[in-house]
Amino acid sequence: MTQTAPIISVDAMGADNGPSVAVEGISHILTRLPETPARFLVHGDEAQLAPLIAAASPLARERITLQHTDSEVRMTDKPSEAVRRSRGSSMWNALAAVKNGEADVVVSAGNTGALMAISKVVLRMKKGVHRPAISASWPTPRGHTVVLDVGANVECGPKQLVEFAIMGEAFHRAVHGSTHPTVGLLNVGQEELKGNDTVRAADRLIRDAKIDFKYHGFVEGDDISLGLTDVVVTDGFTGNIALKTAEGTVKLVAHWMRESFTSSLTAKIGAFFLNMGGLDHLRAKLDPRSINGGVLLGLNGMVVKSHGGTDGEGFATALGLGIDIAGSHFLTEIEANLERLTRAEEAKSETDS
Missing domain, CATH: 3.40.718.10 (Isopropylmalate Dehydrogenase)
Known part of the structure; x- marks a missing residue:
């Protein structure tokens, strides 16, 4: 429209x-x-x-x-x-x-x-x-990393993970204004032999299909918050746990801050001066309401x-x-890469048969 x-x-x-x-x-x-x-x-x-x-x-x-x-x-x-x-x-x-x-x-x-x-x-x-995915924009020192899926698909095959990568890359360009966002697959290590069969197969499929985006390879859990790549792809089970863990950690840090700044008169005076120096800015960054909203892709x-x-x-x-x-216009931008993925899958099927 x-x-x-x-x-x-x-x-x-x-x-x-x-x-x-x-x-x-x-x-x-x-x-x-x-x-x-x-x-x-x-x-x-x-x-x-x-x-x-x-x-x-x-x-x-x-x-x-x-x-x-x-x-x-x-x-x-x-x-x-x-x-x-x-x-x-x-x-x-x-x-x-x-x-x-x-x-x-x-x-x-x-x-x-x-x-x-x-x-x-x-x-x-x-x-x-095949299935929609829920994306979340994760704040990082570099801006925002788009993580998907964060809850829609508990189990995913390799082709679905590549579909998520295509959609997440287009979404990052549309919403966060990046020109050539980098894409990573979430894994338990960055080495080529690490991970389960699904993740390794998705990695091979991205490379074989020659998808038109900047593919980084495997990334680990701590790389999400560090912003190593602009897009991180995983299944909905893992992504949802990662998201809820991060939200819980933010709440814990906020609780510790409140506890520390109200523990004594001196701490309260210090908090007053910190408020003047930017504590409110930090509090706003820790507020989960500031990043509320995931897009169904x-x-x-x-x-x-x-x-x-x-x-x-x-x-x-x-x-x-x-x-x-x-x-x-990200809905139309993903079509060319989805077509490349389909052709790669068809070629693989012909080879296997």
Whole structure:
């Protein structure tokens, strides 16, 4: 969809803390980005949302169009059940708005499995992609590393990992502005013989297919936060554990900081002067709400998954990510490399037979 003002389709009923999160998020993002012309198509229960919108900022009220829905997908719903029962829900309608050309991108804090399953039904998979992947933008000293998959696919074959690499590289260029992002495969070591059969086969496939990106090779877990490569590829089981471990570590460090700075009067005085010298900047970097939002890659449409337990500030970050990708062309940029991958797989099959 091509237009000056991006339209963000919002599933307002999915968050753990209710629809207020979505409305607050819209107010927050319009405060953060006062120049954005973005508009918001908000799907959900009118009885709950109308009072929230009426109490929102004047600019938010002006930019929101409310679309009433009678049902919602609950966090406890199994993906298979959600697909069968979700037609007409806030999640389904938010996705349908992108499919029908009414909006550019979907943002939802709802049930991850259901969002993945319904997205595949409504938007369909991109040609050459077997399964979608969830990407996360990981802060590093060099900017951001895109890590995928972080939870959509517990088990992956070599071809799927290469598909993730192609999608992640295009996404990094579109969202983070890199010209030639580097790609690495997550492994237990950088040596050629390290790792399981799947990772080693994916490494060979990338090299044999002559994929058009800068391939670094294997990277290790600590290389993610160091930013050794711009894109790190792994299966959803490993990626989700890595992501949750990093989030837990950030919370632990933040706890230690609070504990240290309130342990005595001297520490409190020191914290006061540190606040003047940039402690607030560090606190902002450690706030998980500042990086909230993962993009579902591999679909014929753009979908941003917000953390279900976030608040308005965190949801605003996911909305900001949606605004960033709304004007990008990464969906079309991956097609040439997916075609190369398909040809390489066909050639290998002919050789093997």
